[in-house]
Amino acid sequence: MNLIFLGPPGAGKGTQAKLLTEKYNIPQISTGDILRGAVREATPMGVKAKGFMESGALVPDEVVIGIVEERLAKPDCVKGFILDGFPRTVAQADALQRMLNGLDRAIEHVISVEVDNAELLERMAGRRTCRACGRGYHVTFDQPKVKDRCECGGELYQRDDDREETIRKRLTVYEAQTAPLKQYYAGESLLRPISGIGSIDEIQRRIVAIIEGRQG
Ligand code: ADP
Ligand code: ADP
Ligand code: ZN
Numbered sequence: 439m440n441l442i443f444l445g446p447p448g449a450g451k452g453t454q455a456k457l458l459t460e461k462y463n464i465p466q467i468s469t470g471d472i473l474r475g476a477v478r479e480a481t482p483m484g485v486k487a488k489g490f491m492e493s494g495a496l497v498p499d500e501v502v503i504g505i506v507e508e509r510l511a512k513p514d515c516v517k518g519f520i521l522d523g524f525p526r527t528v529a530q531a532d533a534l535q536r537m538l539n540g541l542d543r544a545i546e547h548v549i550s551v552e553v554d555n556a557e558l559l560e561r562m563a564g565r566r567t568c569r570a571c572g573r574g575y576h577v578t579f580d581q582p583k584v585k586d587r588c589e590c591g592g593e594l595y596q597r598d599d600d601r602e603e604t605i606r607k608r609l610t611v612y613e614a615q616t617a618p619l620k621q622y623y624a625g626e627s628l629l630r631p632i633s634g635i636g637s638i639d640e641i642q643r644r645i646v647a648i649i650e651g652r653q654g
Contacts, residue, residue: 439462439464439517439518439546439649440518440519440538440543440544440545440546441458441518441519441520441521441545441546441547441548441549441649442520442521442524442525442545442547442548442549442623442628443455443520443521443522443523443549443551444548444549444550444551444616444619444620444623445550445551445552445553445634446553446555446558446609446612446616447558447562447605447608447609447612448553448558448559448561448562448565448605449551449552449553449558449561449634450551450553450561450634450638450641451522451523451551452466452468452470452471452522452523452572452573452574453573453574453580453638454551454638454641454642454645455468455520455522456573457638457642458520458642458645458646458649459520461646462518462649463517464515464517464518464519464520465514465515465519465520466519466520466522467506467509467510467515467519467520467521467522467524468522468523468572469497469502469505469506469522469523469524469526470522470523470572471572472505472509473487473491473497473502473505474491474572474597477491478569483501483505486498486501487501491598491599492598492599492604493604493607494599494604494605494607494608494611495607495611496526496527496611496615499527499529499530499533502524502526502530503529503530503533503534505524506521506524506534506537507533507537510537510538510541511541521534525619526615526616526619527615527616527619528618528619528622531619531622531623545628546628547628547630547648547649548619548623548628548629548630549630549632549645549648550620550623550629550630550631550632551632551634551641552631552632552633552634552635553633553634553635554635555609557635558605558609559602559605559606559609561576561579562600562605563600563601563602563605564576564577564578564579565596565597565600566582566586566594566595566596567594567595567596567597567600568588568590568592568593568594569592569593569594569595570588570590570591570592570593571588571590571592573588573589573590573592575588575594579638580638582594630648632644632645632648
């Protein structure tokens with residue numbers, strides 16, 4: 439089961455991907471989580487990526503393509519994987535196709551989570567993220583059981599790029615660079631659009647229905 443989660447920042451991709459990793463026991467590959475880890479550890483890649491991320495721009499294609507290539511080669515991906523936040527440009531989608539051809543694998547569904555900008559702003563402005571595992575919570579929509587603590591024990595913080603000005607920039611970048619991937623994957627008959635409005639459970643059921651072939 440090889441899946442892509444496509445959608446604007448704040449749509450709920452990470453939240454849904456984390457639930458599916460538990461349900462199907464396949465890894466979530468979040469380029470954003472991996473990049474934030476590299477920035478925190480100040481690796482050469484992290485140093486290179488930091489400025490792009492802080493300004494709400496995309497990190498250069500070759501950097502993220504390298505991350506995904508390395509990650510897909512790990513043994514835990516043999517049963518399948520969920521790509522969360524990759525690809526984000528046509529060049530990344532083309533590179534992914536080449537990688538998967540080389541591994542004799544193919545994407546089964548590109549789940550496109552649709553949420554309007556007003557809701558996205560509210561979700562991102564209230565998002566709190568776990569420093570340890572990357573899980574997202576929300577100050578009103580998805581509160582942690584223990585204040586400022588993730589279920590994994592990690593500390594919750596507000597991402598630097600989850601401030602209104604940067605959020606608006608990221609939404610513009612999404613429209614210009616990532617939204618064209620919807621046509622790209624529609625052309626391959628892989629696009630499965632779903633509404634991302636509703637409770638986290640409701641959206642999970644929509645995704646599971648697609649995966650289990652009850653729809654789409
Ligand atoms: P969100 O979940 O809000 O969409 P992500 O965690 O996926 O945010 O990404 C945060 C930032 O990391 C992006 O704004 C971008 O700078 C960088 N990034 C993540 N994935 C990619 C990618 N596939 N290509 C380029 N930049 C990326
Ligand atoms: P993405 O990975 O697409 O950027 P996240 O999964 O991090 O998005 O979700 C963005 C924010 O919205 C988080 O604060 C999360 O708790 C919250 N959220 C996720 N799904 C829903 C939902 N269905 N309804 C309300 N808030 C949600
Ligand atoms: Zn955590």
